[in-house]
Amino acid sequence: AQTVTQSQPEMSVQEAETVTLSCTYDTSESDYYLFWYKQPPSRQMILVIRQEAYKQQNATENRFSVNFQKAAKSFSLKISDSQLGDAAMYFCAYRSAEAGNQFYFGTGTSLTVIP
Amino acid sequence: ETGVTQTPRHLVMGMTNKKSLKCEQHLGHNAMYWYKQSAKKPLELMFVYSLEERVENNSVPSRFSPECPNSSHLFLHLHTLQPEDSALYLCASSQADRGINEQFFGPGTRLTVL
Numbered sequence: 061a062q063t064v065t066q067s068q069p070e071m072s073v074q075e076a077e078t079v080t081l082s083c084t085y086d087t088s089e090s091d092y093y094l095f096w097y098k099q100p101p102s103r104q105m106i107l108v109i110r111q112e113a114y115k116q117q118n119a120t121e122n123r124f125s126v127n128f129q130k131a132a133k134s135f136s137l138k139i140s141d142s143q144l145g146d147a148a149m150y151f152c153a154y155r156s157a158e159a160g161n162q163f164y165f166g167t168g169t170s171l172t173v174i175p
Numbered sequence: 176e177t178g179v180t181q182t183p184r185h186l187v188m189g190m191t192n193k194k195s196l197k198c199e200q201h202l203g204h205n206a207m208y209w210y211k212q213s214a215k216k217p218l219e220l221m222f223v224y225s226l227e228e229r230v231e232n233n234s235v236p237s238r239f240s241p242e243c244p245n246s247s248h249l250f251l252h253l254h255t256l257q258p259e260d261s262a263l264y265l266c267a268s269s270q271a272d273r274g275i276n277e278q279f280f281g282p283g284t285r286l287t288v289l
Contacts, residue, residue: 069215093275105265105280112275151218153278162208162231163278165218 062087064154066166073142074174080127081137081169083152090114091157094128094135099168100148108150111135113157139171147173178202181266181281189289190256196284198249198266206271207249208278209241212263224249225271256288 073079178201223231224243
């Protein structure tokens, strides 16, 4: 089974600053998808950003961007101009490109934004 | 809000009780999932239903029993649970075909077993 590792249980960032959350994964597949999910306290888990492994260009969604390094099996999330509403648990997830395959999640990184 | 709803949002039960968790998705997806979320642990996939057939079990104890009567509804029947089963139970749905189809999550049911 694939494994997803988030080595930073907790991170903090000053409001308006930039923070990078790390994620590495282990797979022998060449075609897959990667995701970052955000789970605010007592709120629903929502998708932040996603990346297709065959695309070399890093995905960007407003203040959120990824640094996808396929050879290193690394998929970090960069949050620019951090806002108080960014405080949440962030989960990295992997899914094979084959139909019906399950998602594999990391243990999460708890992000605190300091005013 | 996403198109996945879960009820109840909170549940407290004794070890001898029988209860059920309900999940409903309004997104037209063909796959639904139950996850267990405990502190400092990865999301644990419990059950997957794709096209209303169970395709993954992951050795979940038999005191958890899933039911998927149609592609929009998913239940998790609980009986004789243990205190270590206390956790947040998340339901999710997705399209289970090729493509970058993300999962959409419900708000979860916070379960406490006394």
